[in-house]
Amino acid sequence: MRGRKNKDLFLGILIWFSAIVTVIVLVGIIGYILINGMPHVNLRFLTSEYSASKNGSKGILPMIINTVYVVILTLLLAVPICIGGAIYLTQYARQGKTVKLIRFATEVLSGIPSVIYGLFGYAVFVVMFQLRLSILSGSLTMMICILPIIIRTTEEALLAVPDAYREGGLALGAGKLRVTLGIVLPCALPGIRTGIVLAIGRIVGETAALLFTVGVSGNFLPKGENIFTALFGHLFEQGNTLALHLYNSAMNGKDPPSVPFATAATLLILVFILNRFAALASGQKKKATK
Amino acid sequence: MVLLLIKHYTLSSVAFFLGFVSAVVQTAFSSSLREAFIGQGVERFSSWMGYGWTLFLFFSLIASACALFLSGIENTAENIFKLTAFISVGAVGLITVYMFVSGIPAIAKIGFFDFVFGTRWAPVGTEVSFGILNMILASIFGCIGAIMIGVPIGLLTAVFLAEIAPKRLASIIRPAVELLAGIPSVIYGFWGMKVLVPSIREFSTKIGYNSTGSGLAAVIIILSIMILPTIIRVAETALRSVPESYTEAALALGNTKISTIFSVQIPAARSGILAGIILGVGRAIGETMAVIMVAGNIVQFPSLFSSVRPMTAGIAFEMGYAEAGLHRQALFAIGLILFIFIMFVNLSFSYLSGKGVRADARQKK
Numbered sequence: 001m002r003g004r005k006n007k008d009l010f011l012g013i014l015i016w017f018s019a020i021v022t023v024i025v026l027v028g029i030i031g032y033i034l035i036n037g038m039p040h041v042n043l044r045f046l047t048s049e050y051s052a053s054k055n056g057s058k059g060i061l062p063m064i065i066n067t068v069y070v071v072i073l074t075l076l077l078a079v080p081i082c083i084g085g086a087i088y089l090t091q092y093a094r095q096g097k098t099v100k101l102i103r104f105a106t107e108v109l110s111g112i113p114s115v116i117y118g119l120f121g122y123a124v125f126v127v128m129f130q131l132r133l134s135i136l137s138g139s140l141t142m143m144i145c146i147l148p149i150i151i152r153t154t155e156e157a158l159l160a161v162p163d164a165y166r167e168g169g170l171a172l173g174a175g176k177l178r179v180t181l182g183i184v185l186p187c188a189l190p191g192i193r194t195g196i197v198l199a200i201g202r203i204v205g206e207t208a209a210l211l212f213t214v215g216v217s218g219n220f221l222p223k224g225e226n227i228f229t230a231l232f233g234h235l236f237e238q239g240n241t242l243a244l245h246l247y248n249s250a251m252n253g254k255d256p257p258s259v260p261f262a263t264a265a266t267l268l269i270l271v272f273i274l275n276r277f278a279a280l281a282s283g284q285k286k287k288a289t290k
Numbered sequence: 291m292v293l294l295l296i297k298h299y300t301l302s303s304v305a306f307f308l309g310f311v312s313a314v315v316q317t318a319f320s321s322s323l324r325e326a327f328i329g330q331g332v333e334r335f336s337s338w339m340g341y342g343w344t345l346f347l348f349f350s351l352i353a354s355a356c357a358l359f360l361s362g363i364e365n366t367a368e369n370i371f372k373l374t375a376f377i378s379v380g381a382v383g384l385i386t387v388y389m390f391v392s393g394i395p396a397i398a399k400i401g402f403f404d405f406v407f408g409t410r411w412a413p414v415g416t417e418v419s420f421g422i423l424n425m426i427l428a429s430i431f432g433c434i435g436a437i438m439i440g441v442p443i444g445l446l447t448a449v450f451l452a453e454i455a456p457k458r459l460a461s462i463i464r465p466a467v468e469l470l471a472g473i474p475s476v477i478y479g480f481w482g483m484k485v486l487v488p489s490i491r492e493f494s495t496k497i498g499y500n501s502t503g504s505g506l507a508a509v510i511i512i513l514s515i516m517i518l519p520t521i522i523r524v525a526e527t528a529l530r531s532v533p534e535s536y537t538e539a540a541l542a543l544g545n546t547k548i549s550t551i552f553s554v555q556i557p558a559a560r561s562g563i564l565a566g567i568i569l570g571v572g573r574a575i576g577e578t579m580a581v582i583m584v585a586g587n588i589v590q591f592p593s594l595f596s597s598v599r600p601m602t603a604g605i606a607f608e609m610g611y612a613e614a615g616l617h618r619q620a621l622f623a624i625g626l627i628l629f630i631f632i633m634f635v636n637l638s639f640s641y642l643s644g645k646g647v648r649a650d651a652r653q654k655k
Binding site: 088120122201207 | 363364367368370371372373374375376377378379381382384385388389392442443444445446447449450451454455463465466467468469470472473474475476477478479480481483484485515518522546548549552569572573575576577578579583602605606609610621622625628629632633635636639640
């Protein structure tokens with residue numbers, strides 16, 4: 001009897017120990033990055049240009065703009081596809097082999113590591129389509145990466161819409177397309193929003209898939225003769241994102257050590273904010289369905 | 291009458307097919323037109339759009355117009371939704387095909403056994419040699435080590451969250467674990483580079499090794515931290531889905547809470563826990579950025595305190611400077627080997643998740 005008590009005590013301590021280790025690791029990593037990085041994050045750092053020379057300005061404005069480019073372009077490409085796919089899976093398709101195949105493919109996509117996406121994007125978009133290292137080929141690669149994330153959340157959101165809404169719409173004489181786009185989709189918006197925020201988090205933090213598709217040397221602001229060429233021409237230029245910049249400046253050792261720390265802190269805070277948004281959006285969804 | 295006899299998709303699919311063929315032909319010949327593509331910004335866009343892809347778009351438009359005309363807006367919409375749904379299937383197909391197409395040539399040239407079991411990796415120089423055994427071993431050892439550290443801690447944390455923790459505490463720790471899953475891998479790598487590597491260096495000099503600190507030990511620790519959230523999430527879901535009656539029966543027979551957990555609940559949840567471990571393996575083998583920043587990147591037989599280079603790091607490290615030719619092809623071949631590993635892991639996960647684990651447990655990465 002006593003041996004068992006000791007064993008229980010031992011296992012209980014082990015469980016508490018593991019949980020504490022998990023928390024300490026988390027707090028340790030976040031704390032270390034923020035404590036060392038935050039003092040260097042200021043308005044000048046966030047809004048000035050970057051030059052690779054030793055004593056040049058070391059701001060991250062170009063990287064922020066590039067990140068925004070990649071995020072917006074990727075979402076423009078991916079969101080319609082994901083929503084269309086999720087609508088097909090939940091509203092149109094009959095359960096069977098086709099649906100199983102699509103679900104399986106989505107699951108496989110979410111398991112492929114980003115370095116493989118990078119190689120694929122390099123072979124297809126950079127070399128075959130002749131897009132070279134550019135924000136466009138990076139976004140096309142990221143589009144495939146985030147398909148499973150948005151498809152899954154959208155699918156769940158669409159499934160959560162009560163059938164009565166659908167039936168009500170159909171009974172009033174609306175066609176299936178009208179019911180889907182006019183009634184079901186708006187009801188599922190909060191869920192879709194969560195998916196999109198999660199996807200943004202993934203794009204912002206992504207490095208390996210972008211390393212071979214947008215390159216690490218695009219440290220300049222969009223420029224051109226007029227606003228049109230500046231805005232759209234930038235899509236075909238290399239664009240260093242925040243995460244890539246962190247990797248590059250940490251590995252190169254050319255920048256003063258405060259640069260990667262400050263970049264890491266900025267990135268971390270960005271990810272936290274997105275995480276919070278995702279939690280808020282899904283909280284809203286839960287309330288709405290209750 | 292004739293039009294009605296044609297099934298509505300025949301015409302449109304013919305147009306679509308024509309467009310696609312012309313697009314592919316144009317792309318295939320475009321390497322000879324490479325000079326034409328040197329241009330800036332918008333000019334490059336127009337030349338990229340060359341006649342093949344313009345034709346593709348044109349025929350696709352005709353196809354959709356035909357479909358609209360012949361089958362009405364409802365069917366058209368359904369077909370469009372269907373098309374978008376199949377894009378992920380197409381993507382998986384394309385990735386598989388491309389990994390094989392770009393990986394096979396190097397393996398064929400080097401020879402499968404020399405490639406996979408060769409121990410000398412010297413891609414540049416006069417006597418080139420492409421043997422990736424040491425990279426494969428580094429990947430596998432790193433993964434095994436991460437599983438050995440990460441799984442016990444993750445599983446026990448999952449037990450803590452599911453059974454032991456007071457509700458308040460669990461509701462603080464659970465979002466924290468989610469946060470851990472959301473941190474970009476490059477930040478893990480940076481932390482490892484700044485904190486882990488120096489402390490391992492100090493530790494190894496203390497016990498008599500002379501090392502830089504980067505190496506298998508750092509890789510293992512970083513990877514075991516990174517797979518924690520995956521394992522915790524999946525294991526917690528699995529533990530929670532164990533029927534209440536099992537637990538109650540065990541408690542009624544006089545078991546303590548702890549012994550119920552270890553002798554009833556964990557065995558009952560084992561297929562779910564195994565699925566979590568497999569997911570963790572997939573993440574650990576495929577992880578690139580965090581690994582490349584702490585591994586040291588010298589290709590040699592992996593040992594704890596000396597520099598190693600796992601497969602993923604090998605690809606990412608050399609893609610930057612590899613010249614087109616056998617070197618780059620060899621990197622794609624490493625990618626192919628990695629891809630085959632990952633597909634194997636994926637398929638076993640799907641097999642297990644068919645056996646009662648909810649597939650959405652792997653949500654978010």
